[in-house]
Amino acid sequence: MKKLTLKELILIGNLAVLGLICKPVFSPFFNLLTDFIRIPGGSATAGISILFLVFAAVLIRKPAAGLLTGFVQGVCSLATGISAAAGVLVLLTYSIPGMVIDLIMHVPMKMNLKTRMMLAGSGGVLSGAAATNILYYRMAWIPFLLFYLVGILSGALGGYIAWQILQRLPESLKKGFGSYEKSN
Numbered sequence: 001m002k003k004l005t006l007k008e009l010i011l012i013g014n015l016a017v018l019g020l021i022c023k024p025v026f027s028p029f030f031n032l033l034t035d036f037i038r039i040p041g042g043s044a045t046a047g048i049s050i051l052f053l054v055f056a057a058v059l060i061r062k063p064a065a066g067l068l069t070g071f072v073q074g075v076c077s078l079a080t081g082i083s084a085a086a087g088v089l090v091l092l093t094y095s096i097p098g099m100v101i102d103l104i105m106h107v108p109m110k111m112n113l114k115t116r117m118m119l120a121g122s123g124g125v126l127s128g129a130a131a132t133n134i135l136y137y138r139m140a141w142i143p144f145l146l147f148y149l150v151g152i153l154s155g156a157l158g159g160y161i162a163w164q165i166l167q168r169l170p171e172s173l174k175k176g177f178g179s180y181e182k183s184n
Contacts, residue, residue, distance in 0.1 A: 004068075008060050016072035019052030020082065034150065046097075046125045047154030047161075049073060053098050054120050054162040057105045058113075066105065066124070070098025086136065093131045097124035114163045121159025125151040 004012070023045050030044035053073075057066035074094030077083045083090040104120040111119070129151040133139055139147060 019049035047158030051158035066101035125155030
């Protein structure tokens with residue numbers, strides 16, 4: 001495996017923090033929806049923080065970029081007390097989605113980049129939702145299924161937004177990090 005450069009590590013740190021900062025900004029809006037259907041709001045807002053993991057995996061193109069970005073988000077969340085109730089388990093619930101995103105982005109598949117990024121976002125949120133349900137919630141079947149459905153849609157939206165952002169980056173920046181755009 002190639003080592004991460006300082007530029008890539010700085011990008012990972014910045015994207016992790018951006019994902020952590022953006023999630024609470026959008027939470028009140030998404031909580032209106034999730035409170036109505038009586039599921040935890042994290043499944044809807046997870047797509048916001050996941051889009052930064054997908055973006056990191058696509059821009060950096062090294063196997064652990066998504067995992068490392070998720071882990072840094074978890075460390076920041078733990079250090080700032082954002083997920084104080086979860087304790088050290090927050091490192092798992094933030095890292096697992098990054099690992100799934102890396103797997104989806106690095107396993108050879110015949111699909112366009114937009115679809116792959118949406119699939120990676122959905123897979124990331126789905127794995128994070130599964131981990132939080134197993135570790136914390138243990139919901140009944142109906143809320144459990146709604147929780148996952150909202151999470152899948154949120155993750156797909158996050159992947160789509162990440163793709164839209166990627167399309168607006170200058171070519172010089174995409175080449176500097178080795179974007180997937182040219183290879184897929």
